[in-house]
Amino acid sequence: MEKLFEQIKSARSMMKSTTEWKALSETTRRDYQQKYAALNGRLPMEAATCKRTYYGMRAAYLHLEAKALRSSLNELDKWRKVAVENNGGALKGTESGFMREVERLGIVERLNRLDAVQNAGPFMGSAKGMIQKTHGKRAVGKLPPQWKTNVLGAVPKGSKYRAHVAAMALCGCRPSEFENGVLVKQVDQDTYEFTIAGKKTGPRTKDGKTFTTGQSLRVLTISRLDDLDKHGQVRPEFIALERAMNGKKNMELMAKANAIRDTVINASEKAFPNLGNKPTAYSFRHAFASELKAVNGEDSDDTAAALGHASTKTQQGYGYAKSGGGGVSCKAKASDVIRTPHKTRKKALLKEFQPPAVSMPSPNAPKVPMPAYTISRKLKPSMRY
Structure with missing residues (x-):
């Protein structure tokens, strides 16, 4: 019990003030919320794939997890105040109920996870972003x-x-x-x-x-x-x-x-x-x-x-x-002129393997060439203008 009190007291001292959190821009808050949701219950060191994503996830986790812990501790303080009043102002006798309330709020688990993230060493993974082959x-x-x-x-x-x-x-x-x-x-x-x-x-x-x-x-x-x-x-x-x-x-x-x-x-x-x-x-x-x-x-x-x-x-x-x-x-x-320096591979292959065209005579073609048709330059009198 005393160890838990010390742990809670230490966590309270490390938490940032609410005014400091409110000083964050709306864009940063939204970014933290997205990163925290992407963790889906995992710790930053478990979910991160590179240094850039790790430290971003770590900042988001410490921000929102501490915020959730502060809310749980405030709820615990309210319960404790009511329990002491109902117990005639004496703290003794409320220990078992206090531990059940701590377990219900998940305070011990939050404290341990926060401590693990805060005291984690530097990220030892890749410095580059997520690796995935580019689609062909x-x-x-x-x-x-x-x-x-x-x-x-x-x-x-x-x-x-x-x-x-x-x-x-x-x-x-x-x-x-x-x-x-x-x-x-x-x-x-x-x-x-x-x-x-x-x-x-x-x-x-x-x-x-x-x-x-x-x-x-x-x-x-x-x-x-x-x-x-x-x-x-x-x-x-x-x-x-x-x-x-x-x-x-x-x-x-x-x-x-x-x-x-x-x-x-x-x-x-x-x-x-x-x-x-x-x-x-x-x-x-x-x-x-x-x-x-x-x-x-x-x-x-x-x-x-x-x-x-x-x-x-x-x-x-x-x-x-x-x-x-x-x-x-x-x-x-x-903005610039487009060059057309080639033919498509399909067209090039068709041209390469296509046999040369052979002209075939028509079956109705005359055996003897027809004489060339000439127009006389002499016009009839009726056709003169």
């Missing part, structure tokens, strides 16, 4: 139907990256392009315009020739009426983006690429816990390319402009036309 176009075709809807639904509604994931699902932008900022403009009730500053850009030299790679700027216009699901309903990506904009006509989405990737990976783990081939952030880009290829065909300038490519050749590494539903209607404008 073949892997995207193996994903379950409606995977985009499931992943978006698994992103917490209060997450500040929910709009970013919805934007990737709609316009296929790269996670790294959010570091430059993606401007979203609602043109009208059903149409959105995405202005994207390219990330993979710059000069490149090959075979003595210098050319640019990627589009430094591209603008995509997408209407939700042209991208309805099989039931004729608006896709949830549009609804999520509209709610995130909250009535605003313009919104700039900015974030670190690692934060976007981790958000999608966590959502994929939640949506598909038993799936080995889980979606990643780049899965949205491959799926978007498949949709564009189903509409525009292979080697399309429009597809290259929408994906931010400087050459039509680059789109060979993204998606398959056969796996795209063909429902996306996207108008794209690119």
Whole structure:
């Protein structure tokens, strides 16, 4: 009993004041709540996969777990005050009830867990973010139907990256392009315009020739009426983006690429816990390319402009036309001229293995060539003007 009192007294002295917690910004509080919910009863050292996530989870855990412990101790103080009053003002005789109340509130377990987190040594794991292989176009075709809807639904509604994931699902932008900022403009009730500053850009030299790679700027216009699901309903990506904009006509989405990737990976783990081939952030880009290829065909300038490519050749590494539903209607404008230096592999193979055409004579062709038809330059008197 005395040891428990000492432990509670020590915990009270280490707790921060309520005014110090209130001084936190609303963004930090929301971030702590998301990280604490992601722990789902685990300690930060059990759930973290890298140093960055560990120390963020640790701060969130110490914040909210101490807050919960303070609430439990206040409730215990109220019980103790009532018990002493009912016992004639004597503390003796209330020990058994006090221990039952401590057990009911889970105070001992909270104290031990807080002590373990506070006294834990430095994180010895990887310093990098969550590791997951980037999806290729073949892997995207193996994903379950409606995977985009499931992943978006698994992103917490209060997450500040929910709009970013919805934007990737709609316009296929790269996670790294959010570091430059993606401007979203609602043109009208059903149409959105995405202005994207390219990330993979710059000069490149090959075979003595210098050319640019990627589009430094591209603008995509997408209407939700042209991208309805099989039931004729608006896709949830549009609804999520509209709610995130909250009535605003313009919104700039900015974030670190690692934060976007981790958000999608966590959502994929939640949506598909038993799936080995889980979606990643780049899965949205491959799926978007498949949709564009189903509409525009292979080697399309429009597809290259929408994906931010400087050459039509680059789109060979993204998606398959056969796996795209063909429902996306996207108008794209690119800042740089798009090169068309090649023919598709399919067309090249057909040309290589196709035998030369042989002209066959018609069965009704005359044996002797017909004389050339000539027009006399002399006109009849009746035909003169």
